[in-house]
Amino acid sequence: MKASDVRSMTQDELTDELVKLKKEQFNLRFQRATGQLENTARVRQIRRDIARIKTISAQKAAGAQA
Template sequence: MKAAEIRSKTVDQLNDDLASLKKEQFNLRFQKATGQLEKTARVKQVRKDIARIKTIAAEKSAGKKA
């Protein structure tokens, strides 16, 4: 997910995306523990997407307060 895509979304959409990514992250960790993980690079990609969403959500909420 690119930062431009994330910035175009509302805070509610970001929260929904964050929840789905956290679920995916949990499932990937579970697959890794059981030895069923095929796309190992997806773990890193999901982690970075979560960080991007959190960063942009914080910027948006700080922008509203200021």
Template sequence: MKSLELRNNNQALLNKELSDLLKAQFGLRMQLATQQLQKTSQLKKIRRDIARVRTILAEKANQK
């Protein structure tokens, strides 16, 4: 996910994206705990995407 794509979205879409990412992260953590996760690099990718969305949400909140 590119930050330019996220910057073009409004706040409601960003909140939905954040919610979806947090659910995906939870699922991956459960797979990791039960030894079912094949690609552990997915955790890092999801974590960075969450940080990206939260950063853009904070920037939009400061602009208003």
């Protein structure tokens, strides 16, 4: 997911996407613990996507208050 894609989303879409990514991260953690995780790079990608969404969401919230 690119930052430009995230910036074009509304606040509600960002929240929905964040929830979806958190669920996927949870599932990946379980797969890792049970030894079933095949794509280990996906864990890092999800973690960074979550951070990207949180950052841009905070920037939009700060911009709305100003």
